[in-house]
Amino acid sequence: MAASRVYQHPDISEIAMPRVLFALSEPLRLTMVRILADRGEVDSIELGPDLPRSTLTHHTSLLRESGVVFVRAEGRKCMIRLRRDDLQARFPGLIDTVLAGYTESEQPKEQA
Amino acid sequence: MAASRVYQHPDISEIAMPRVLFALSEPLRLTMVRILADRGEVDSIELGPDLPRSTLTHHTSLLRESGVVFVRAEGRKCMIRLRRDDLQARFPGLIDTVLAGYTESEQPKEQA
DNA sequence: ATGATTGTGCGACAATCTTCGAATGATTGG
DNA sequence: CCAATCATTCGAAGATTGTCGCACAATCAT
Numbered sequence: 001m002a003a004s005r006v007y008q009h010p011d012i013s014e015i016a017m018p019r020v021l022f023a024l025s026e027p028l029r030l031t032m033v034r035i036l037a038d039r040g041e042v043d044s045i046e047l048g049p050d051l052p053r054s055t056l057t058h059h060t061s062l063l064r065e066s067g068v069v070f071v072r073a074e075g076r077k078c079m080i081r082l083r084r085d086d087l088q089a090r091f092p093g094l095i096d097t098v099l100a101g102y103t104e105s106e107q108p109k110e111q112a
Numbered sequence: 113m114a115a116s117r118v119y120q121h122p123d124i125s126e127i128a129m130p131r132v133l134f135a136l137s138e139p140l141r142l143t144m145v146r147i148l149a150d151r152g153e154v155d156s157i158e159l160g161p162d163l164p165r166s167t168l169t170h171h172t173s174l175l176r177e178s179g180v181v182f183v184r185a186e187g188r189k190c191m192i193r194l195r196r197d198d199l200q201a202r203f204p205g206l207i208d209t210v211l212a213g214y215t216e217s218e219q220p221k222e223q224a
Numbered sequence: 225a226t227g228a229t230t231g232t233g234c235g236a237c238a239a240t241c242t243t244c245g246a247a248t249g250a251t252t253g254g
Numbered sequence: 255c256c257a258a259t260c261a262t263t264c265g266a267a268g269a270t271t272g273t274c275g276c277a278c279a280a281t282c283a284t
Contacts, residue, residue: 004250005261017214022137026242027130044261052244057262059242076251076260091213093205101203102129116280117231138272156231164274169232171272188230188281 005073007064015067015090023066024098029059033068033082037099041081117185119176127179127202135178136210141171145194148181149211153193156183
């Protein structure tokens, strides 16, 4: 019954701006963060139902290691949530500003 | 006397969040943006006096193409300034928040 | 005009990143 | 215990990125 899978998370003070920005600079990950902001804690599968599992693990790990999300094992599932309070404490306003400025429908078209 | 070098800049509406975040995710470029925020318009050389010129051009071009900076030729020099108002209009609060959260001295130490 | 100075483009190289299949490990249900 | 299910790790392939030397164009001082 013990949760075997354990995840390492950076402490608040270890969260680095360039790393967070890089994590958020990928459209796929940014979309994941948007989903997390809208739905709270979700099963990892909700972040990319159509993605190969290894790809999903890659992106969630990167988000976790950069300090953007918190991950915990629940049975076989993997529950993920945004570290909103921690990010707000470390970089006030950043996440809110990024999310406010990014909606997929609002994206500029591809330059022809 | 005509300015021969002409630089292309994205329109405000074409500035994309992932691209801006990527531009800012590089410590070197982030430092450049900080200098620009502090000093206003500067000669490009001020952004990296010790860098090879081609490297400097690479980063300033990336910042320009992502919509972060405005570049103009002045004689042989290259003057660069932050597109602060444009960025503020497109993504309110983003630049201020990023700059407020990033000072080189405040960076987390390298993981040993 | 000549020579010095500055930025840019090109090409190469190494490093990093993204994607994903296959194998492995962990957990649940029967 | 056994099989099914889910996440993770590993490895590889392709794409992107960062760095930089070199040649070239543009500009300025003399």
